[in-house]
Structures are given as structure tokens and as C-alpha cells.
Amino acid sequence: MKPATTDMLRAHLLVASLTAAGTEALLAIALPVLPVSQVFFSSTSFRLLALALIVGGVVVAREFARAAFALAVKRHQAVPTDAGAWQVAAAADCRRQWLVVLHLRLTGQPFVLATH
Numbered sequence: 001m002k003p004a005t006t007d008m009l010r011a012h013l014l015v016a017s018l019t020a021a022g023t024e025a026l027l028a029i030a031l032p033v034l035p036v037s038q039v040f041f042s043s044t045s046f047r048l049l050a051l052a053l054i055v056g057g058v059v060v061a062r063e064f065a066r067a068a069f070a071l072a073v074k075r076h077q078a079v080p081t082d083a084g085a086w087q088v089a090a091a092a093d094c095r096r097q098w099l100v101v102l103h104l105r106l107t108g109q110p111f112v113l114a115t116h
Contacts, residue, residue: 004108011105012058019057023050062106068099085110 040046072078078088078100088100088111097113104111 004110007105008108011102015058015061015102015106016054019054019061020050022057023053061102065099065103065106068096069103072096072100081112085112087112087114 069078072088078086081087086104086109088097088104101111101113
């Protein structure tokens with residue numbers, strides 16, 4: 001498997017696991033308030049709801065990352081290099097660098113961090 005594909009899959013799994021952890025935390029906070037039986041958590045509808053929340057979280061994260069990347073390109077903080085990779089400005093220049101890098105990893109595009 002290509003390194004770019006491996007990096008892309010890792011990024012998707014990272015976003016999915018963070019979404020699942022966030023959903024679990026919200027559920028743990030809401031459980032004492034909501035009157036839900038334990039049978040609900042082993043039902044198919046709960047599993048489908050959990051899957052939909054995780055997929056939705058990944059889609060939302062991709063959109064935020066795409067918007068940050070588009071803004072970085074517009075502000076010339078992410079520029080294409082001659083080798084086909086993207087050069088991303090350092091954190092002092094690019095306030096949303098982590099989202100720009102996330103977009104590049106989610107899309108499987110190579111990148112280098114600028115050090116100027």
C-alpha cells in the first residue's frame with residue numbers, strides 16, 4: 001500500500017475515533033438525565049445511530065478542513081510546489097495549520113511544512 005494511502009486511512013480513522021469518543025462522552029453526560037433502558041444500547045437502531053453519528057462527524061471534519069485549506073490557499077499560506085506537493089506555512093503564519101494538514105492527509109496529498 002502506498003504511504004499516501006496509509007496516511008489517508010490513518011487520518012480518517014483518527015477523525016472517526018475522536019468523533020466516537022466525543023459521542024461517548026456526550027452520551028455519558030446525558031445518560032443520567034435521559035430515561036433510556038439498557039436494552040436500547042444493544043439494539044440495531046442504536047448501532048445504526050452510532051454509525052451515522054461517526055460518519056457524520058467525519059463528513060463535518062472533512063468540510064471544516066476543506067474550508068480551512070481553501071482559506072489558506074486564498075491567503076497564500078498553502079502553495080503548490082514544483083514537485084506536486086503542497087507547502088504549508090508554519091503555525092505563526094497559518095492559524096488553522098492543523099486543519100489544513102488534516103485536509104491534505106484526508107485527501108492523500110503530499111505536503112511539506114514551510115520553515116520561514
